[in-house]
Amino acid sequence: MNDKLKQIVAEASKVFILTDENVAPFWLPETEYWLGCKNAVEIVIKPGEKHKTLQTVQRIWKTLMRHYADRNALLVNLGGGVITDLGGFAASTYKRGIKFINVPTTLLGMVDAAIGGKTGIDFGGAKNQIGTFAEAEEVIIDPFFLETLPTRELLSGLSEMLKYGFVADAKLLETSIENYQDYVLRAGEIKRGIVAQDPYEAGFRKILNFGHTLGHAIESHCLTTDYPLLHGEAVALGMAGALWLSVKQCGLDEQVLKDFEEKLPMLLSEAEISLSEVDIEPILGYLVHDKKNKGEKPQFVLLEAVGKPVWDVEVEPERVKMALQYVIKLSCQ
Ligand SMILES: NC(=O)c1ccc[n+]([C@@H]2O[C@H](COP(=O)([O-])OP(=O)(O)OC[C@H]3O[C@@H](n4cnc5c(N)ncnc54)[C@H](O)[C@@H]3O)[C@@H](O)[C@H]2O)c1
Numbered sequence: 321m322n323d324k325l326k327q328i329v330a331e332a333s334k335v336f337i338l339t340d341e342n343v344a345p346f347w348l349p350e351t352e353y354w355l356g357c358k359n360a361v362e363i364v365i366k367p368g369e370k371h372k373t374l375q376t377v378q379r380i381w382k383t384l385m386r387h388y389a390d391r392n393a394l395l396v397n398l399g400g401g402v403i404t405d406l407g408g409f410a411a412s413t414y415k416r417g418i419k420f421i422n423v424p425t426t427l428l429g430m431v432d433a434a435i436g437g438k439t440g441i442d443f444g445g446a447k448n449q450i451g452t453f454a455e456a457e458e459v460i461i462d463p464f465f466l467e468t469l470p471t472r473e474l475l476s477g478l479s480e481m482l483k484y485g486f487v488a489d490a491k492l493l494e495t496s497i498e499n500y501q502d503y504v505l506r507a508g509e510i511k512r513g514i515v516a517q518d519p520y521e522a523g524f525r526k527i528l529n530f531g532h533t534l535g536h537a538i539e540s541h542c543l544t545t546d547y548p549l550l551h552g553e554a555v556a557l558g559m560a561g562a563l564w565l566s567v568k569q570c571g572l573d574e575q576v577l578k579d580f581e582e583k584l585p586m587l588l589s590e591a592e593i594s595l596s597e598v599d600i601e602p603i604l605g606y607l608v609h610d611k612k613n614k615g616e617k618p619q620f621v622l623l624e625a626v627g628k629p630v631w632d633v634e635v636e637p638e639r640v641k642m643a644l645q646y647v648i649k650l651s652c653q
Pocket residue numbers: 340341342343346367368369372399400401402403405425426427428429432433434435436437438439447448465466467468469470473476551
């Protein structure tokens with residue numbers, strides 16, 4: 321345990337650990353042990369996105385109150401992005417904010433969700449509608465936690481790592497299921513660097529949304545079907561679409577797209593995908609309602625070259641539809 325963490329724990333009036341039912345049996349006792357917090361109050365919630373709700377936050381607030389958590393209490397968020405988003409939100413609002421640390425246990429959490437200060441919950445049927453910007457005191461990255469993570473979840477995180485390769489550092493495009501551990505810290509560093517330049521997403525930080533415009537729409541649509549996709553899987557398809565658009569609209573070298581086409585089957589190898597022409601209209605419907613749009617036209621992050629992203633790019637609806645047709649064809653291969 322590093323000195324800063326030791327100090328944060330030592331200064332806390334009481335320590336609470338938030339985790340979910342999948343993570344708890346593997347990692348809760350271990351975490352209490354290495355934090356030196358055998359008397360921590362455990363808050364174990366049901367796993368999954370459908371519990372990233374105000375109801376769960378209320379349960380966390382109530383537990384904090386029941387145990388007389390004061391302004392110097394500490395919340396440790398031990399889990400994937402659902403836990404760090406939820407816990408960060410609960411901590412940043414309880415008594416106008418108590419300290420929290422993130423201990424991500426998924427690859428997606430380690431390279432993305434646990435870093436950068438965005439917290440939130442889903443509300444009114446839409447993702448991340450309510451939230452705060454609040455920085456964790458410390459984010460503990462230890463790939464050891466990934467030993468128990470299902471392969472499908474690992475692959476989902478891998479897509480986000482490749483995203484950093486496209487928008488920031490071509491080295492990350494070498495990431496694979498065999499070598500991802502070598503790039504975890506670098507990926508986190510890239511995210512921190514981007515967030516530091518634009519903490520509140522006024523402009524530059526939007527490059528982190530590469531692949532997410534189409535990706536979110538595909539994810540939202542698939543959630544309503546019998547074949548839901550994980551976030552990273554939908555982002556992988558979204559990146560394919562964004563690369564296709566980048567070739568057509570921004571002069572991106574077509575080889576970049578071709579190389580990604582070869583990686584896609586690996587990224588989607590654990591997913592069940594059942595997309596066809598009939599899915600195009602509903603997916604386009606989600607695109608129009610994306611909260612990141614300015615008007616009716618969807619805004620994309622595209623690439624002029626690897627490491628040269630452009631953001632707020634408007635794309636004609638007909639071309640968006642063609643990109644989606646391309647993605648759907650690709651997903652059937
Ligand atoms: N705040 C941000 O900047 C940001 C960025 C990206 C994503 N997110 C959010 O992150 C969430 C997705 O995160 P996720 O992919 O980590 O999903 P998740 O938190 O749902 O975790 C995925 C699954 O893996 C299980 N799990 C976690 N760690 C495990 C381990 N070590 N061993 C075994 N099982 C384990 C969980 O119980 C869950 O079933 C979404 O809600 C998304 O909105 C936030």
